[in-house]
Amino acid sequence: MNIENTKAQMRKGILEFCILSVLKDKDCYTSEILDTLKEAKLLVVEGTVYPLLTRLKNDELLSYRWEESTSGPPRKYYRLTELGNDFLKELTVTWRELSEAVNIITNKNSHE
Amino acid sequence: MNKTVTINIAGLVFHIDEDAYNKLDSYIQAVRNSIQQESEDEIIADIESRIAELFAERIDPQTGVIRMNNVDEIINIMGKPEDYIIEDEPVRPNNFTATNKAYKKIYRDGEKRILGGVCSGLGHYFNIDPVWVRILFILLFFAYGLSFVIYLILWVIIPKAVTVADVLEMKGEPVNISNIEKQFREGVSNSYQQIRTSGSSVANVIRRIIGIILIVFSVMGIFGSFFTPIAINSEKFSIASEFMGYNEAQTGIPFWGLSLSLFIMCAVPFIVLLLLGVKLLNPKVKHIGWVSGILGFFWLLSIFIFSYVMINLDIQKDKIESLFEGNFDTKMSQTDLNLNDKDTLNIIFQKDERIFTINDTLTGKHKFSEIDDVYIEVLESNTGKAYMEVEEKVFNNKDLNLKSLSKYNIQIETTQFSNTLNYNYSIKSDTLVLSNAILTTLNDFTEDSKVRVKIYITENQHIKINGNDRDHFWNQSLDNGKNFYKFNSEGRIENTNNTIN
Numbered sequence: 001m002n003i004e005n006t007k008a009q010m011r012k013g014i015l016e017f018c019i020l021s022v023l024k025d026k027d028c029y030t031s032e033i034l035d036t037l038k039e040a041k042l043l044v045v046e047g048t049v050y051p052l053l054t055r056l057k058n059d060e061l062l063s064y065r066w067e068e069s070t071s072g073p074p075r076k077y078y079r080l081t082e083l084g085n086d087f088l089k090e091l092t093v094t095w096r097e098l099s100e101a102v103n104i105i106t107n108k109n110s111h112e
Numbered sequence: 113m114n115k116t117v118t119i120n121i122a123g124l125v126f127h128i129d130e131d132a133y134n135k136l137d138s139y140i141q142a143v144r145n146s147i148q149q150e151s152e153d154e155i156i157a158d159i160e161s162r163i164a165e166l167f168a169e170r171i172d173p174q175t176g177v178i179r180m181n182n183v184d185e186i187i188n189i190m191g192k193p194e195d196y197i198i199e200d201e202p203v204r205p206n207n208f209t210a211t212n213k214a215y216k217k218i219y220r221d222g223e224k225r226i227l228g229g230v231c232s233g234l235g236h237y238f239n240i241d242p243v244w245v246r247i248l249f250i251l252l253f254f255a256y257g258l259s260f261v262i263y264l265i266l267w268v269i270i271p272k273a274v275t276v277a278d279v280l281e282m283k284g285e286p287v288n289i290s291n292i293e294k295q296f297r298e299g300v301s302n303s304y305q306q307i308r309t310s311g312s313s314v315a316n317v318i319r320r321i322i323g324i325i326l327i328v329f330s331v332m333g334i335f336g337s338f339f340t341p342i343a344i345n346s347e348k349f350s351i352a353s354e355f356m357g358y359n360e361a362q363t364g365i366p367f368w369g370l371s372l373s374l375f376i377m378c379a380v381p382f383i384v385l386l387l388l389g390v391k392l393l394n395p396k397v398k399h400i401g402w403v404s405g406i407l408g409f410f411w412l413l414s415i416f417i418f419s420y421v422m423i424n425l426d427i428q429k430d431k432i433e434s435l436f437e438g439n440f441d442t443k444m445s446q447t448d449l450n451l452n453d454k455d456t457l458n459i460i461f462q463k464d465e466r467i468f469t470i471n472d473t474l475t476g477k478h479k480f481s482e483i484d485d486v487y488i489e490v491l492e493s494n495t496g497k498a499y500m501e502v503e504e505k506v507f508n509n510k511d512l513n514l515k516s517l518s519k520y521n522i523q524i525e526t527t528q529f530s531n532t533l534n535y536n537y538s539i540k541s542d543t544l545v546l547s548n549a550i551l552t553t554l555n556d557f558t559e560d561s562k563v564r565v566k567i568y569i570t571e572n573q574h575i576k577i578n579g580n581d582r583d584h585f586w587n588q589s590l591d592n593g594k595n596f597y598k599f600n601s602e603g604r605i606e607n608t609n610n611t612i613n
Contacts, residue, residue, distance in 0.1 A: 008195070012198065030158065030161075030162060031162065031165060034162075044191070045188075045189065045190060045191025045192070045195045046162065046189055046190050046191060047143070047159070047190045047191035047192070047193075047195040047196045048191065048195050048196065048198070050155045050158045050159050050162070050196065051147055051149070051155050051196055051197075051198045052198055053158065054151050054154055054155045054158070055198065058151060071168060072124065072164060072165040072168045073121075073122035073123050073124050073161045073164045073165060074122075074123070074161075076158065076161070
């Protein structure tokens with residue numbers, strides 16, 4: 001099994017959750033989302049994000065508006081919809097449970 | 113040196129080196145292939161918009177041109193086409209190779225095309241040499257032009273392979289970055305790219321269409337030329353033919369030589385047209401000039417041989433004819449026609465019934481003269497009664513110079529016709545039935561008319577002829593489609609508008 005593939009798949013799995021989290025407090029345009037994710041080293045290549053954003057938008061978790069930019073092409077500003085908000089809350093709970101579970105398991109194993 | 117193209121991404125205009133552009137274009141195509149879902153246009157638009165943003169940050173302020181390294185950098189940031197795939201199942205590593213799996217799509221191959229690249233595209237798709245596809249199409253062309261129609265339809269509905277991704281799909285290779293890069297290294301993309309810009313000009317297509325028409329036409333011509341030797345070989349045994357009893361010794365050219373030169377005479381112009389058609393399709397073909405030159409030489413040679421033989425045959429014929437000169441008896445007979453005043457004489461031509469009983473080949477002792485050997489004239493009678501005269505020239509060999517004839521390999525048949533007329537006619541009340549030919553001996557080599565029929569009618573009598581029989585009345589002005597004639601006051605025969613006055 002290719003380690004890079006596994007890593008990428010793990011990241012992809014939580015990527016949706018993270019995108020929604022980035023948009024929790026303020027609306028962002030695509031590059032801002034990307035920058036935040038990259039800063040957190042969650043994202044290696046940007047390509048993965050575009051189909052995800054479109055899917056989230058199609059599932060009505062996100063909506064967007066266009067805004068002019070002075071330095072480049074017009075920007076797509078994404079914001080969470082109500083549905084997205086609910087979805088995020090649920091995911092947050094799941095994530096806490098998951099990370100606790102993973103922590104317990106990995107810590108327990110490292111102690112042994 | 114590098115050509116620069118101007119592109120518009122997400123509404124921003126960039127100048128980009130051509131090779132960098134080709135790579136970017138292929139990349140976007142590959143990404144599109146990876147995504148393969150309903151909203152791919154939207155996703156691609158987002159991606160392009162991001163690429164435009166990244167370009168704007170990276171553009172060299174000095175030159176203002178996007179270079180290959182910029183594109184490489186962007187591809188690094190954006191990730192491989194595989195990275196764009198989102199899976200519903202987070203961990204499915206096996207499916208991860210999906211884009212590495214090759215699948216084939218049918219495209220027209222613009223690089224190896226002759227006309228529209230349909231055949232070479234089909235060749236790629238079915239993994240066979242496009243030559244076979246082309247041969248099939250050419251063969252089917254003879255089925256009422258079926259393949260021509262099919263070709264045009266395929267030309268319209270099959271897209272042309274333009275990008276490197278298309279080319280890979282056409283060849284059934286996986287569309288991934290490594291293969292695309294390989295294609296770039298091999299310079300494939302550039303040639304396909306050039307096709308997109310220059311190769312599809314209308315003039316080029318017309319040139320190729322003309323080339324194909326020339327090839328089809330000339331192949332048919334060459335095929336047809338094979339029939340010329342067959343034709344004169346069968347003529348050789350036909351009694352009316354120029355080549356009957358062809359004598360090699362007389363001309364020095366064997367009969368097969370004559371056949372061959374006739375074939376070359378017919379085929380060479382078509383071969384040259386064929387070469388021209390090939391040249392139009394593939395301008396790289398060389399040596400057509402001197403090949404045509406050599407063919408031209410043989411063509412002139414064959415024309416020379418053929419003319420030489422034909423002139424020789426004619427001279428020979430003239431000589432033989434002069435030997436026969438004067439060796440004729442002229443026989444005359446006069447018959448009354450049973451016509452009253454103001455009656456109409458009905459003249460009908462009929463095939464001599466004996467023609468069915470006498471074998472029309474060299475083995476028969478007699479032959480029929482040609483139709484123009486029978487010559488009919490209508491004259492005004494001075495006696496107040498209608499009558500007819502038949503004057504027949506009969507071959508007589510009593511004074512023939514047999515010694516000079518033997519030079520021409522001519523055997524004289526001893527058979528002679530009787531002293532009665534050989535020309536067949538009958539009179540039934542007001543109808544005169546004339547034979548349209550006359551039996552002569554095989555030895556009759558002359559071209560003179562053999563029979564003269566003079567019909568005398570009074571000024572009050574009419575004749576009626578069939579419009580098709582006008583040709584037998586050589587020196588008389590009969591009108592096409594007019595059947596009834598009589599003499600006018602000036603003694604000239606004149607039609608009476610198909611009615612009897």
